[in-house]
Amino acid sequence: MDERVKIVFGLLGGLAMFLYGMNSMSDALQKAAGEKMKRILGFLTKNPLMGALAGALVTAVLQSSSATTVMVIGFVSAGLMSLPQAISVIFGANIGTTMTAQLMAFKISNYIYPIIFIGFIMNFVFKKEKIRNVGMVIFSFGLLFEGIEVMGGVMKPLASSAIFVDLMGKVSEIPVLGVVLGAVMTLVVQSSSATIAVLQNFASQPGPDGIHSVIGLAGAIPILFGDNIGTTITALLASIGQSKNAKRTAIAHSTFNITGTILFMFLIRPLAAFVQWISPKGDELDIISRQIANAHTTFNVACTLIWLPLIPVMVKIVKFIIRGEDKKNSDGFVAKYLDDKAMSQPAAAIYMAAKEISRLSVHAGKMIGAMKNAIEKRNITDIRDKYVDEHDKVKELQNIIVDFITKLISSGNLTEKQAEQAAGLMVVSNNIERIADRCDEVDGLYKKILDNGQLLSDAAIADLTACMDMTEKLFGESMNAIITGDSETPDKVAADKKKIRKLQRQAGKAHLARVKKNTCVRSLTADYSALLYSMDRMADNCISIAEEAIDDFTFDKLDIENMDSDSEVMVKAGAQA
Incomplete structure (x- = not known):
């Protein structure tokens, strides 16, 4: 040669x-x-x-x-x-x-x-x-x-x-x-x-x-x-x-x-x-x-x-x-933190996914708050546009997050620990989406009642509002457990889950008592029970999120130090509710 x-x-x-x-x-x-x-x-x-x-x-x-x-x-x-x-x-x-x-x-x-x-x-x-x-x-x-x-x-x-x-x-x-x-x-x-x-x-x-x-x-x-x-x-x-x-x-x-x-x-x-x-x-x-x-x-x-x-x-x-500033994109359907170029850096990609899920939780939290206000004020029309917008954001962001995490897992670059973290992120994200879906169920049921020209009694509204209050608190606590790594919060979530279930049983029994006294409409029983059931399922999803913290999975351990202001509000709401 x-x-x-x-x-x-x-x-x-x-x-x-x-x-x-x-x-x-x-x-x-x-x-x-x-x-x-x-x-x-x-x-x-x-x-x-x-x-x-x-x-x-x-x-x-x-x-x-x-x-x-x-x-x-x-x-x-x-x-x-x-x-x-x-x-x-x-x-x-x-x-x-x-x-x-x-x-x-x-x-x-x-x-x-x-x-x-x-x-x-x-x-x-x-x-x-x-x-x-x-x-x-x-x-x-x-x-x-x-x-x-x-x-x-x-x-x-x-x-x-x-x-x-x-x-x-x-x-x-x-x-x-x-x-x-x-x-x-x-x-x-x-x-x-x-x-x-x-x-x-x-x-x-x-x-x-x-x-x-x-x-x-x-x-x-x-x-x-x-x-x-x-x-x-x-x-x-x-x-x-x-x-x-x-x-x-x-x-x-x-x-x-x-x-x-x-x-x-x-x-x-x-x-x-x-x-x-x-x-x-x-x-x-x-x-x-x-x-x-x-x-x-x-x-x-x-x-x-x-x-x-x-x-x-x-x-x-x-x-x-490079002059000028980036155009502000108010479209909530666009991921703010995810970047496919980070796939070769798994720890960075997991960091970004956790930030995006924190953002997802903010939109879901707004949905819960909007539904509580709609029930309390007996008026779903005024908040419907805002509610639908938040729901669309949750669904679209969830699809983007799932696609990102799936590509990350299939990249073959993850260690066993990182694979567990990615799976934990998927569980949290899926449960947040399910909470949004439960809110959608509540919206549909409540709209059906109002469209039929029927009204729930003041006592029924008070019971539903109390349940939504507890659900909102439960969601804040569960996200607080994941975001901050507070080891005591999962126990609080479990205790509050028992309280909300007890509250829902009492609300169901109180409705039947009112029906018996003719102070509530009997034909609303099925829809009222379905409302309580959807709230119960929301509480289950909150428990599933908190269980990830119990299993030693937290955003805190993913080094999420600087949450945006909305995420901080979510954590504080869960801690103070």
């Missing part, structure tokens, strides 16, 4: 192993630490410095700044994260992604196959999911290093090629050429980690003198800058079709790397000198991989420190580029 063909095939095969290993390791790390990752984002975005720390830690877990950026863009688009918060996380993500290059700098070629074997055994033999995930992390880690070794092996002939050596010399003399080369490489591969790994391997090859690197640190740094710029294309693509703030977040990512590159293009020699000073000492070929990793980290840390106090300036820049 021709030598050039061998080099191309070796590079492609090694790159494939590296990318597969990197993606597999990222997926396994996410399954092993996805919930902790969400807590990091939830608790560490209070100020820019903590936001940057959150971005760095999450990216270190995911081993991909692109994955973190895509996730943050989804949160911004859903309104779960503000633009300044997102920008600070993006800054941190650029630091976190440098950990990959630091790992690549370790010389572990003698231990690759034992690492792959140990990881395979842990993943293949053990049944416990956590151990299998750890095994996949170890196996993938070894595999990506094997890919690097393959690429390094086939690149050795290139180091002695006069054409290639001449090209590298031009890169050292014309830094802009290196930036363009690095950006194009990353655009093609869609992974800055992969192109930096290739750069580290190639830089470790000897030049014509057999002593010094074929490219040297000063020649590698511009390519490194280009790698950073090229990786921002993933964020820009992810922002297509998203909100204006999501687009601004992606542009902030690009602006961060482009401005940093422009600044440090004038400081390549000082940067190289600083990196050489902080890096281990020794022969250039032995330490240049670590020097490149340190240059990558230094560049991103320096850019982050420069930009953190200037986040308001960055916000103004991206708002100047």
Whole structure:
């Protein structure tokens, strides 16, 4: 086989192993630490410095700044994260992604196959999911290093090629050429980690003198800058079709790397000198991989420190580029928090689904309140338009939520715990929809009574209103148990369920007593009993929601920290009723 063909095939095969290993390791790390990752984002975005720390830690877990950026863009688009918060996380993500290059700098070629074997055994033999995930992390880690070794092996002939050596010399003399080369490489591969790994391997090859690197640190740094710029294309693509703030977040990512590159293009020699000073000492070929990793980290840390106090300036820049605000969409049929792009990030997708279900519960709660008012005032016409609108919102949102959760479960990306959480979300969502359907039954029965020109007695209205009061309280308490994780609330729900059932039995007996005294119409008995039965079924649905909390499933444990104002009203109503 021709030598050039061998080099191309070796590079492609090694790159494939590296990318597969990197993606597999990222997926396994996410399954092993996805919930902790969400807590990091939830608790560490209070100020820019903590936001940057959150971005760095999450990216270190995911081993991909692109994955973190895509996730943050989804949160911004859903309104779960503000633009300044997102920008600070993006800054941190650029630091976190440098950990990959630091790992690549370790010389572990003698231990690759034992690492792959140990990881395979842990993943293949053990049944416990956590151990299998750890095994996949170890196996993938070894595999990506094997890919690097393959690429390094086939690149050795290139180091002695006069054409290639001449090209590298031009890169050292014309830094802009290196930036363009690095950006194009990353655009093609869609992974800055992969192109930096290739750069580290190639830089470790000897030049014509057999002593010094074929490219040297000063020649590698511009390519490194280009790698950073090229990786921002993933964020820009992810922002297509998203909100204006999501687009601004992606542009902030690009602006961060482009401005940093422009600044440090004038400081390549000082940067190289600083990196050489902080890096281990020794022969250039032995330490240049670590020097490149340190240059990558230094560049991103320096850019982050420069930009953190200037986040308001960055916000103004991206708002100047993407002008205007998103049009307010008053259509309740559109999901506010769900984003299909989050399917590859299960913990983020579950977070979004829980937020949407909180929103669904608000509309169902409004339906209960509207029906109570209609019964109490003996007038269903005035509130019917509002009631029908809320009912339509619940039905449409429920369909969207079920479709989202179903796609999430069928994606195959969920751990056992995440699958249980997704199932719990489905149960809660289904019960909220059933409560809305029970309200619809009450509406139909009450409308039938009024359309027939019949009237319930004041005593009957009082009993029905009392039952609806208890139902409204029960629903608020059950959602409170799920949303806040209050361990005592499920017991309150169970106690109130007994009270409402007792109230319904008393209402039924009181109606029959009134019929006997001719103070209530006998022909209304069936419809009145059906009304009480529908309310009883609503109470059962509330119990089913609360039982999910009893089974240790709560939105609180899904890191739902910042509910919208309507959801807070729902929780407070349940607590105070």
